[in-house]
Amino acid sequence: MASISLRNVVKRYGLGPKANAVIHGVNAEIADGEFVVIVGPSGCGKSTLLRMVAGLEEITGGEIAIGGRVVNDVEPSERDIAMVFQNYALYPHMTVFENMAYGLKIAKVPMAEIQIRVDKAAKILELGTFLARKPRELSGGQRQRVAMGRAIVRQPSVFLFDEPLSNLDAKLRAQTRLEIQKLHNELHVTSLFVTHDQVEAMTLAERMIVMNAGRMEQIGTPDEVYHRPATTFVASFIGSPPMNLVRGHAEGAGFQAGGQLLPLPAAAPRAGELVLGVRPEHVELRTDLSAAGWPLRVQALEMLGAERLVYGLIGDALFTARLDATLPHPSVGDVVALHASPEHLHWFDAATTARIA
């Protein structure tokens, strides 16, 4: 068990002026036993970051420390870590038992000890009946469990997961997600989990790192990230359907956007371009157009079963509202008044995309 420190980690490909920087200075402190998820869209650098922690990529700048020890120049097998890959990476010609035992065999662990550890891991992951099989005789979910078993037997200080659920079908994904949670509750090993799926991030993380284009946009608990996003990117990335973002400018005491004037909160600047964010589920639609509210012209409806999504326009800004399906709903073409209470409004600076209030 160990903490992980990322201090100003930079990754550049190539040399000199033509070098391409893919990670621009990431800083994070991950406590011992914490489950941290790194989430972001494809190409944001999350896998590269994970691989730098693993030692599979060179660290161009900054430091990575595991358990207090700086590991920039340490071989992956000596960092006391174990990794679970997206494509499982099981040795096809070895049985499940041999796959799990391979790392220990190389480390010259005595056979009796190997047997004990493999059996224990097989018990936790319910792989007992598969130990003599080869990977090609297993299903995708079983293979992923073997990959996790291989990581567990090494008894490392840190687990690294590189999008392990991406190759599984939806139902299996949900199942394996629960298994990973169960595993973490049982073993309490520091874990870094990379995914592009925000649902996985929200459900598994004790804290999340949201990344975009090589920069860390926010680090915080799922609650913090959801209710107080630090930038417009985080605001629109986390949450489904995504947060509504409306751009406008502050004028005196009001916010001019989409043809409406809305009062600004005390903390917001009185001038400049602002972006207003409000989540679809925090929005109320009323038919009474005389009260203070924004006029929404309904364009489409989507019935999801327990909920209904209402898509519309305020002026020329697109808006999504999420209503409980049992409530009365407008029809296409109606104009309704959209209300949101002040505590559900998020204000961002349009230029820096950073949160203001």
Place this chain on the structure above:
Amino acid sequence: MVERRPLLSVLSHVVLLIGVLVVAFPVYLTFVASTHTAEAIVQAPMPLLPGDQFFHNYAAALTGSEHGQGSAAPVGRMMWISLVTALVIAFGKIAISLLSAFAIVYFRFPFKQLVFWSIFVTLMLPVEVRIFPTYQVVSDLGMLNTYAGLTIPLIASATATFLFRQFFMTVPDELVEAARMDGAGPMRFFKDVLVPLSATSIAALFVIQFIYGWNQYLWPLLVTTNENMYPVVIGIKRMISGGDSAQQWNLVMATAILAMLPPALVVMLMQKWFVKGLVDTEK
């Protein structure tokens, strides 16, 4: 054919039967000839059924006890030479190519591109093209009439290197990374992961290289002057010395049959692996 036209079915069978006959009949005749006395063969018409001299002829051929006009070297000895040569060439080629392909695919080193293209260029240099300089070197090193002289100049293979290179490139990168995380160094990875995964390719290449080594004619012809070191294919030629006196055709035929046996055996035994190795992709 999915079509159910009986005429086409009959026609295709006839064509196939003719093909089989064309290939198999001469071999059959050779076998028949090897079981008669020399006089019986020479008389026209040639017998079409096996005779009674099977054991006598084969024993004579193997031990070289009867002396005709040509070489009287015991075929047993020559088969042994061919076998050793073929096996050394096959194993040597496979070992060298595995390591070369491993280096080319998994390592970065200075002049890598140059090395790669040099290997490629040797494809244009079969034995026949480089025969003078190679003979000079072998002779100067005193390797004439030795197993070393027979095998070493033939032991590097660009085709095998490329075959293995192509195969290694299909091995997913994550496997290499997983092995690295498990603490396996390069040679450990090679021995524990790459070689077992290449088993079918190795088997396929073994068959090809064994037959190549067994059928070598030009090079052994130059390198061996001592009857004691002839491979069997040369032995066959040497038995037919020309001239006026009677040839021991029955012994020649027996030798030919003996010479055909080991490659046929190797192909038959490794057949399963051979096809699997060229077609199978296992992840």
